[in-house]
Amino acid sequence: MSGSLPIEQVRGLRPAHTENHHDRTGRTPKLDGIAVVGLGYWGPNWIRNLHQLRCARRLIACDLDAARCEHIEALYPGVATTASFEELLNDSGLDAMVIATPVSTHYRLARMALEAGKSVLVEKPLAMSCRESADLVRLSREQGRTLMVGHTFLYSAPVLKIHELIEAGELGDVLYISSTRANLGLFQHDVNVAWDLAAHDISIILMLMGRLPDSVSCQGQSHYGQAVENVALLTMHFPNNVIAFVHVSWLDPNKIRRTTIVGSRKMLVYDDTMPQEKIRVYDRGVNVHRYYDTYGEFHFSYRYGDIQIPRIEESEPLRVECQHFVDCISDGTTPHTDGLDGLRVVSVLEAANLSLRENGRTVPVDRTAV
Ligand SMILES: NC(=O)c1ccc[n+]([C@@H]2O[C@H](COP(=O)([O-])OP(=O)(O)OC[C@H]3O[C@@H](n4cnc5c(N)ncnc54)[C@H](O)[C@@H]3O)[C@@H](O)[C@H]2O)c1
Structure with missing residues:
Protein backbone atom coordinates (compact mmCIF):
# COMPACT_ATOMS: atom_id res chain seq x y z
CA MET A 1 0.00 0.00 0.00
CA SER A 2 1.12 3.56 -0.49
CA GLY A 3 1.24 3.91 3.28
CA SER A 4 4.17 1.54 3.42
CA LEU A 5 6.12 3.49 0.84
CA PRO A 6 9.10 5.52 2.03
CA ILE A 7 7.98 9.12 2.31
CA GLU A 8 10.48 10.37 -0.25
CA GLN A 9 8.89 7.99 -2.72
CA VAL A 10 5.40 9.23 -1.92
CA ARG A 11 6.61 12.81 -2.13
CA GLY A 12 8.41 11.93 -5.35
CA LEU A 13 5.05 12.26 -7.10
CA ARG A 14 5.59 14.76 -9.82
CA PRO A 15 3.62 17.97 -9.24
CA ALA A 16 2.11 17.99 -12.70
CA HIS A 17 2.27 21.65 -13.56
CA THR A 18 4.52 23.30 -16.07
CA GLU A 19 6.46 20.38 -17.48
CA ASN A 20 3.91 19.16 -19.92
CA HIS A 21 3.13 22.57 -21.27
CA HIS A 22 6.49 22.17 -23.02
CA ASP A 23 4.87 19.37 -24.96
CA ARG A 24 3.15 22.06 -26.93
CA THR A 25 6.54 23.04 -28.15
CA GLY A 26 7.15 19.64 -29.66
CA ARG A 27 7.79 17.07 -26.91
CA THR A 28 6.36 13.67 -27.87
CA PRO A 29 3.28 12.61 -25.86
CA LYS A 30 4.03 9.47 -23.85
CA LEU A 31 1.04 7.46 -25.10
CA ASP A 32 -0.48 6.86 -28.51
CA GLY A 33 -4.07 6.83 -27.36
CA ILE A 34 -6.09 7.08 -24.15
CA ALA A 35 -9.85 7.01 -23.62
CA VAL A 36 -12.10 8.23 -20.83
CA VAL A 37 -15.24 6.12 -20.40
CA GLY A 38 -18.08 7.90 -18.57
CA LEU A 39 -18.59 11.61 -19.12
CA GLY A 40 -21.04 12.35 -16.30
CA TYR A 41 -20.08 14.47 -13.29
CA TRP A 42 -16.46 13.30 -12.89
CA GLY A 43 -15.24 12.04 -16.28
CA PRO A 44 -14.92 15.53 -17.84
CA ASN A 45 -12.29 16.37 -15.20
CA TRP A 46 -10.20 13.53 -16.58
CA ILE A 47 -10.70 14.81 -20.14
CA ARG A 48 -9.59 18.31 -19.06
CA ASN A 49 -6.41 17.08 -17.38
CA LEU A 50 -5.45 14.58 -20.09
CA HIS A 51 -6.08 17.27 -22.70
CA GLN A 52 -4.07 19.95 -20.89
CA LEU A 53 -1.19 17.61 -20.07
CA ARG A 54 -1.09 16.35 -23.66
CA CYS A 55 -0.45 12.84 -22.45
CA ALA A 56 -1.44 11.04 -25.66
CA ARG A 57 -1.57 11.64 -29.40
CA ARG A 58 -5.25 10.70 -29.37
CA LEU A 59 -7.76 11.38 -26.63
CA ILE A 60 -11.14 9.67 -26.98
CA ALA A 61 -14.24 10.31 -24.88
CA CYS A 62 -16.90 7.62 -24.52
CA ASP A 63 -20.43 7.71 -23.06
CA LEU A 64 -23.66 5.87 -23.81
CA ASP A 65 -25.41 9.22 -23.55
CA ALA A 66 -25.05 11.19 -26.80
CA ALA A 67 -25.69 14.49 -24.99
CA ARG A 68 -22.60 13.96 -22.83
CA CYS A 69 -20.49 13.22 -25.91
CA GLU A 70 -21.79 16.41 -27.57
CA HIS A 71 -20.93 18.37 -24.43
CA ILE A 72 -17.32 17.20 -24.60
CA GLU A 73 -17.11 17.81 -28.36
CA ALA A 74 -18.24 21.39 -27.80
CA LEU A 75 -15.63 21.96 -25.09
CA TYR A 76 -12.75 20.13 -26.81
CA PRO A 77 -13.14 20.12 -30.60
CA GLY A 78 -10.03 17.94 -31.03
CA VAL A 79 -11.34 15.14 -28.83
CA ALA A 80 -13.07 12.26 -30.65
CA THR A 81 -16.17 10.77 -29.04
CA THR A 82 -17.99 7.47 -29.26
CA ALA A 83 -20.92 5.71 -27.62
CA SER A 84 -19.34 2.32 -28.25
CA PHE A 85 -17.10 0.78 -25.60
CA GLU A 86 -16.51 -2.17 -27.98
CA GLU A 87 -15.00 0.24 -30.49
CA LEU A 88 -12.41 1.19 -27.86
CA LEU A 89 -11.66 -2.46 -27.10
CA ASN A 90 -10.93 -3.10 -30.79
CA ASP A 91 -8.80 0.03 -31.21
CA SER A 92 -5.25 -1.33 -31.36
CA GLY A 93 -3.78 2.19 -31.08
CA LEU A 94 -5.34 2.73 -27.68
CA ASP A 95 -2.93 2.14 -24.77
CA ALA A 96 -5.14 2.96 -21.83
CA MET A 97 -8.60 3.70 -20.49
CA VAL A 98 -9.95 5.65 -17.55
CA ILE A 99 -13.19 4.10 -16.28
CA ALA A 100 -15.34 6.87 -14.75
CA THR A 101 -18.73 5.13 -14.94
CA PRO A 102 -21.05 4.14 -12.03
CA VAL A 103 -19.41 1.80 -9.52
CA SER A 104 -21.61 -1.18 -10.42
CA THR A 105 -20.11 -1.14 -13.95
CA HIS A 106 -16.42 -0.86 -12.91
CA TYR A 107 -15.62 -4.55 -12.76
CA ARG A 108 -17.22 -5.54 -16.06
CA LEU A 109 -15.71 -2.66 -18.04
CA ALA A 110 -12.26 -2.86 -16.41
CA ARG A 111 -12.14 -6.61 -16.99
CA MET A 112 -12.93 -6.25 -20.69
CA ALA A 113 -10.38 -3.45 -21.06
CA LEU A 114 -7.61 -5.51 -19.40
CA GLU A 115 -8.52 -8.55 -21.49
CA ALA A 116 -8.17 -6.36 -24.59
CA GLY A 117 -4.62 -5.51 -23.45
CA LYS A 118 -5.29 -1.95 -22.23
CA SER A 119 -3.86 -0.36 -19.09
CA VAL A 120 -6.71 0.78 -16.88
CA LEU A 121 -7.42 3.41 -14.28
CA VAL A 122 -10.65 2.63 -12.46
CA GLU A 123 -12.32 5.36 -10.45
CA LYS A 124 -12.85 4.66 -6.76
CA PRO A 125 -13.93 2.23 -5.44
CA LEU A 126 -12.22 -0.36 -7.65
CA ALA A 127 -15.16 -2.80 -7.67
CA MET A 128 -18.14 -3.98 -5.63
CA SER A 129 -16.38 -6.87 -3.84
CA CYS A 130 -12.99 -8.23 -2.82
CA ARG A 131 -13.51 -11.15 -5.20
CA GLU A 132 -13.97 -8.83 -8.18
CA SER A 133 -11.10 -6.58 -7.09
CA ALA A 134 -8.71 -9.51 -6.63
CA ASP A 135 -9.71 -10.82 -10.06
CA LEU A 136 -8.77 -7.47 -11.66
CA VAL A 137 -5.43 -7.44 -9.83
CA ARG A 138 -4.69 -10.98 -11.05
CA LEU A 139 -5.74 -10.20 -14.61
CA SER A 140 -3.62 -7.03 -14.80
CA ARG A 141 -0.59 -9.06 -13.69
CA GLU A 142 -1.28 -11.80 -16.24
CA GLN A 143 -1.69 -9.24 -18.99
CA GLY A 144 1.33 -7.20 -17.86
CA ARG A 145 -0.79 -4.06 -17.84
CA THR A 146 -1.04 -1.18 -15.37
CA LEU A 147 -4.05 -1.22 -13.06
CA MET A 148 -4.51 1.94 -11.02
CA VAL A 149 -7.36 3.16 -8.80
CA GLY A 150 -8.64 6.73 -8.53
CA HIS A 151 -7.86 7.31 -4.85
CA THR A 152 -7.46 10.98 -5.70
CA PHE A 153 -6.79 12.22 -2.18
CA LEU A 154 -3.57 10.22 -2.02
CA TYR A 155 -2.27 12.66 -4.66
CA SER A 156 -3.26 15.76 -2.70
CA GLU A 314 -0.92 22.85 -3.75
CA SER A 315 -1.61 21.55 -7.21
CA GLU A 316 -4.78 19.85 -8.45
CA PRO A 317 -4.66 16.27 -7.08
CA LEU A 318 -6.33 14.85 -10.19
CA ARG A 319 -3.67 16.44 -12.35
CA VAL A 320 -0.89 14.80 -10.31
CA GLU A 321 -2.79 11.50 -10.43
CA CYS A 322 -3.27 11.80 -14.19
CA GLN A 323 0.44 12.42 -14.82
CA HIS A 324 1.33 9.54 -12.48
CA PHE A 325 -0.92 7.12 -14.39
CA VAL A 326 0.66 8.03 -17.71
CA ASP A 327 4.20 7.87 -16.24
CA CYS A 328 3.53 4.42 -14.74
CA ILE A 329 2.30 3.08 -18.09
CA SER A 330 5.21 4.47 -20.05
CA ASP A 331 7.92 3.64 -17.43
CA GLY A 332 6.44 0.29 -16.37
CA THR A 333 6.40 1.36 -12.71
CA THR A 334 3.79 0.38 -10.13
CA PRO A 335 1.28 3.11 -9.27
CA HIS A 336 1.11 4.38 -5.69
CA THR A 337 -2.60 3.54 -5.83
CA ASP A 338 -2.37 0.22 -7.63
CA GLY A 339 -4.97 -2.54 -7.83
CA LEU A 340 -3.92 -3.91 -4.43
CA ASP A 341 -4.52 -0.52 -2.86
CA GLY A 342 -7.97 -0.58 -4.44
CA LEU A 343 -8.56 -4.09 -3.10
CA ARG A 344 -7.64 -3.00 0.45
CA VAL A 345 -10.17 -0.16 0.39
CA VAL A 346 -12.83 -2.53 -0.97
N1 LIG B 1 -11.94 10.46 -7.49
C1 LIG B 1 -12.88 11.32 -7.18
O1 LIG B 1 -12.65 12.30 -6.45
C2 LIG B 1 -14.27 11.10 -7.70
C3 LIG B 1 -15.23 12.11 -7.61
C4 LIG B 1 -16.52 11.85 -8.13
C5 LIG B 1 -16.82 10.62 -8.69
N2 LIG B 1 -15.85 9.66 -8.76
C6 LIG B 1 -16.13 8.34 -9.34
O2 LIG B 1 -16.34 8.52 -10.74
C7 LIG B 1 -17.26 7.54 -11.21
C8 LIG B 1 -18.40 8.24 -11.96
O3 LIG B 1 -19.09 9.06 -11.06
P1 LIG B 1 -20.05 10.24 -11.60
O4 LIG B 1 -20.52 10.95 -10.38
O5 LIG B 1 -19.35 10.98 -12.69
O6 LIG B 1 -21.25 9.38 -12.23
P2 LIG B 1 -22.34 9.89 -13.29
O7 LIG B 1 -23.51 9.00 -13.10
O8 LIG B 1 -22.51 11.36 -13.20
O9 LIG B 1 -21.67 9.59 -14.72
C9 LIG B 1 -21.46 8.30 -15.18
C10 LIG B 1 -21.52 8.33 -16.71
O10 LIG B 1 -21.13 7.03 -17.19
C11 LIG B 1 -21.92 6.76 -18.34
N3 LIG B 1 -21.93 5.31 -18.57
C12 LIG B 1 -22.49 4.33 -17.83
N4 LIG B 1 -22.24 3.11 -18.35
C13 LIG B 1 -21.48 3.32 -19.45
C14 LIG B 1 -20.88 2.45 -20.40
N5 LIG B 1 -21.04 1.12 -20.34
N6 LIG B 1 -20.16 3.00 -21.41
C15 LIG B 1 -20.02 4.34 -21.49
N7 LIG B 1 -20.56 5.21 -20.62
C16 LIG B 1 -21.26 4.71 -19.60
C17 LIG B 1 -23.29 7.33 -18.00
O11 LIG B 1 -24.03 7.58 -19.18
C18 LIG B 1 -22.90 8.62 -17.28
O12 LIG B 1 -22.82 9.73 -18.15
C19 LIG B 1 -17.72 6.76 -9.99
O13 LIG B 1 -16.94 5.61 -9.86
C20 LIG B 1 -17.39 7.69 -8.83
O14 LIG B 1 -17.16 6.99 -7.61
C21 LIG B 1 -14.59 9.88 -8.29
Missing part, protein backbone atom coordinates in the same frame (compact mmCIF):
# COMPACT_ATOMS: atom_id res chain seq x y z
CA ALA A 157 -0.56 17.89 -1.12
CA PRO A 158 -2.26 18.29 2.30
CA VAL A 159 -2.73 14.52 2.68
CA LEU A 160 0.88 13.88 1.69
CA LYS A 161 1.95 16.54 4.21
CA ILE A 162 -0.03 14.84 6.99
CA HIS A 163 1.58 11.52 6.06
CA GLU A 164 5.00 13.17 6.25
CA LEU A 165 4.25 14.68 9.69
CA ILE A 166 3.05 11.34 11.07
CA GLU A 167 6.04 9.46 9.62
CA ALA A 168 8.38 12.05 11.16
CA GLY A 169 6.79 11.40 14.58
CA GLU A 170 5.54 14.99 14.85
CA LEU A 171 2.18 13.90 16.30
CA GLY A 172 3.59 11.02 18.37
CA ASP A 173 1.57 7.81 18.27
CA VAL A 174 -1.78 8.20 16.52
CA LEU A 175 -4.50 7.62 19.13
CA TYR A 176 -7.56 8.23 17.02
CA ILE A 177 -8.77 9.72 13.74
CA SER A 178 -12.17 11.29 13.16
CA SER A 179 -13.30 12.24 9.68
CA THR A 180 -16.48 13.86 8.36
CA ARG A 181 -17.36 14.09 4.67
CA ALA A 182 -20.86 15.48 4.26
CA ASN A 183 -22.88 17.60 1.86
CA LEU A 184 -26.30 17.78 0.21
CA GLY A 185 -26.24 15.20 -2.64
CA LEU A 186 -25.20 13.75 -4.98
CA PHE A 187 -27.39 10.70 -4.27
CA GLN A 188 -26.14 7.60 -6.12
CA HIS A 189 -28.41 4.77 -7.24
CA ASP A 190 -26.08 1.79 -7.30
CA VAL A 191 -23.99 2.22 -4.13
CA ASN A 192 -24.60 3.66 -0.67
CA VAL A 193 -22.89 6.72 0.79
CA ALA A 194 -20.11 4.64 2.36
CA TRP A 195 -19.04 3.22 -1.02
CA ASP A 196 -19.35 6.65 -2.59
CA LEU A 197 -17.79 8.99 -0.01
CA ALA A 198 -16.10 6.91 2.70
CA ALA A 199 -13.92 5.32 0.01
CA HIS A 200 -11.93 8.58 0.10
CA ASP A 201 -11.51 8.61 3.89
CA ILE A 202 -10.68 4.92 4.03
CA SER A 203 -7.96 5.32 1.41
CA ILE A 204 -6.49 8.26 3.37
CA ILE A 205 -6.67 6.47 6.73
CA LEU A 206 -5.08 3.26 5.36
CA MET A 207 -2.20 5.31 4.00
CA LEU A 208 -1.75 7.24 7.26
CA MET A 209 -1.92 4.11 9.40
CA GLY A 210 0.16 2.07 6.93
CA ARG A 211 -2.08 -0.96 7.46
CA LEU A 212 -5.58 -2.39 7.32
CA PRO A 213 -7.83 -2.22 10.39
CA ASP A 214 -8.48 -5.51 12.17
CA SER A 215 -12.23 -4.97 12.10
CA VAL A 216 -14.96 -2.55 11.09
CA SER A 217 -18.41 -1.67 12.30
CA CYS A 218 -20.88 0.48 10.43
CA GLN A 219 -24.34 1.91 10.97
CA GLY A 220 -26.41 3.89 8.51
CA GLN A 221 -29.85 4.75 7.28
CA SER A 222 -31.74 5.27 4.06
CA HIS A 223 -34.42 7.98 4.24
CA TYR A 224 -35.81 8.05 0.72
CA GLY A 225 -37.30 4.64 0.12
CA GLN A 226 -34.31 3.21 -1.72
CA ALA A 227 -32.20 0.43 -0.30
CA VAL A 228 -29.25 2.81 -0.47
CA GLU A 229 -28.10 4.39 2.81
CA ASN A 230 -27.62 8.17 2.56
CA VAL A 231 -25.92 8.56 5.95
CA ALA A 232 -23.39 6.24 7.60
CA LEU A 233 -20.96 6.09 10.48
CA LEU A 234 -18.10 3.69 10.06
CA THR A 235 -15.69 2.71 12.82
CA MET A 236 -12.34 1.12 12.04
CA HIS A 237 -10.51 -0.74 14.82
CA PHE A 238 -6.71 -0.88 14.60
CA PRO A 239 -4.27 -2.64 16.95
CA ASN A 240 -3.18 -0.91 20.21
CA ASN A 241 -6.63 0.63 20.77
CA VAL A 242 -6.27 2.98 17.80
CA ILE A 243 -9.69 3.81 16.41
CA ALA A 244 -10.90 5.77 13.36
CA PHE A 245 -14.42 7.15 12.84
CA VAL A 246 -15.73 8.12 9.41
CA HIS A 247 -19.05 9.97 9.18
CA VAL A 248 -20.39 10.36 5.65
CA SER A 249 -23.65 11.88 4.45
CA TRP A 250 -25.44 13.04 1.31
CA LEU A 251 -28.00 14.74 3.56
CA ASP A 252 -26.29 17.59 5.35
CA PRO A 253 -26.91 21.35 5.08
CA ASN A 254 -23.17 22.06 4.93
CA LYS A 255 -20.25 20.82 2.92
CA ILE A 256 -17.87 19.37 5.47
CA ARG A 257 -14.47 17.85 4.68
CA ARG A 258 -12.76 17.67 8.03
CA THR A 259 -10.34 15.18 9.54
CA THR A 260 -8.96 15.36 13.07
CA ILE A 261 -5.95 13.28 13.99
CA VAL A 262 -5.13 13.05 17.67
CA GLY A 263 -1.64 11.91 18.52
CA SER A 264 0.11 11.33 21.83
CA ARG A 265 2.22 14.48 21.28
CA LYS A 266 0.17 16.78 19.09
CA MET A 267 -3.17 17.04 17.33
CA LEU A 268 -3.90 17.94 13.73
CA VAL A 269 -6.99 19.26 11.95
CA TYR A 270 -7.27 19.05 8.16
CA ASP A 271 -10.11 21.04 6.62
CA ASP A 272 -10.23 20.50 2.88
CA THR A 273 -12.93 23.14 2.39
CA MET A 274 -10.48 25.91 3.36
CA PRO A 275 -9.06 27.73 0.34
CA GLN A 276 -5.68 27.80 2.08
CA GLU A 277 -4.16 26.88 5.45
CA LYS A 278 -5.92 23.51 5.28
CA ILE A 279 -3.82 21.95 8.03
CA ARG A 280 -3.35 23.13 11.62
CA VAL A 281 -1.10 21.33 14.06
CA TYR A 282 -2.01 21.93 17.70
CA ASP A 283 0.61 21.41 20.37
CA ARG A 284 -2.09 20.23 22.73
CA GLY A 285 -2.47 17.11 24.76
CA VAL A 286 -2.88 15.46 28.09
CA ASN A 287 -0.15 14.67 30.58
CA VAL A 288 -0.89 11.87 32.99
CA HIS A 289 0.78 11.81 36.45
CA ARG A 290 0.34 9.29 39.23
CA TYR A 291 -0.67 10.84 42.58
CA TYR A 292 2.11 10.31 45.07
CA ASP A 293 -0.19 9.63 48.00
CA THR A 294 -3.02 7.64 46.41
CA TYR A 295 -1.90 4.39 44.90
CA GLY A 296 -3.42 3.64 41.53
CA GLU A 297 -5.00 7.06 40.98
CA PHE A 298 -3.98 9.42 38.24
CA HIS A 299 -3.95 13.13 37.79
CA PHE A 300 -4.42 14.68 34.35
CA SER A 301 -3.02 18.00 33.29
CA TYR A 302 -3.81 19.60 29.95
CA ARG A 303 -1.29 21.21 27.65
CA TYR A 304 -2.29 24.19 25.48
CA GLY A 305 0.66 25.11 23.27
CA ASP A 306 1.19 26.80 19.93
CA ILE A 307 -0.73 26.19 16.72
CA GLN A 308 1.30 25.72 13.55
CA ILE A 309 0.15 26.01 9.95
CA PRO A 310 2.49 24.07 7.64
CA ARG A 311 3.18 25.66 4.28
CA ILE A 312 1.78 23.54 1.47
CA GLU A 313 2.33 24.00 -2.21
CA SER A 347 -12.04 -5.05 1.78
CA VAL A 348 -12.90 -2.39 4.39
CA LEU A 349 -16.04 -1.34 2.49
CA GLU A 350 -17.16 -4.94 2.15
CA ALA A 351 -16.79 -5.51 5.90
CA ALA A 352 -18.64 -2.23 6.52
CA ASN A 353 -21.50 -3.35 4.26
CA LEU A 354 -21.85 -6.63 6.12
CA SER A 355 -21.86 -4.74 9.43
CA LEU A 356 -24.54 -2.35 8.11
CA ARG A 357 -26.78 -5.30 7.26
CA GLU A 358 -26.23 -6.72 10.77
CA ASN A 359 -27.01 -3.60 12.82
CA GLY A 360 -23.43 -2.51 13.32
CA ARG A 361 -21.90 -5.84 14.36
CA THR A 362 -18.08 -5.66 14.44
CA VAL A 363 -16.86 -7.52 11.35
CA PRO A 364 -13.25 -8.68 10.82
CA VAL A 365 -11.59 -7.33 7.68
CA ASP A 366 -10.78 -10.06 5.15
CA ARG A 367 -7.03 -10.04 4.59
CA THR A 368 -6.78 -13.24 2.58
CA ALA A 369 -6.66 -11.51 -0.79
CA VAL A 370 -4.38 -8.63 0.26
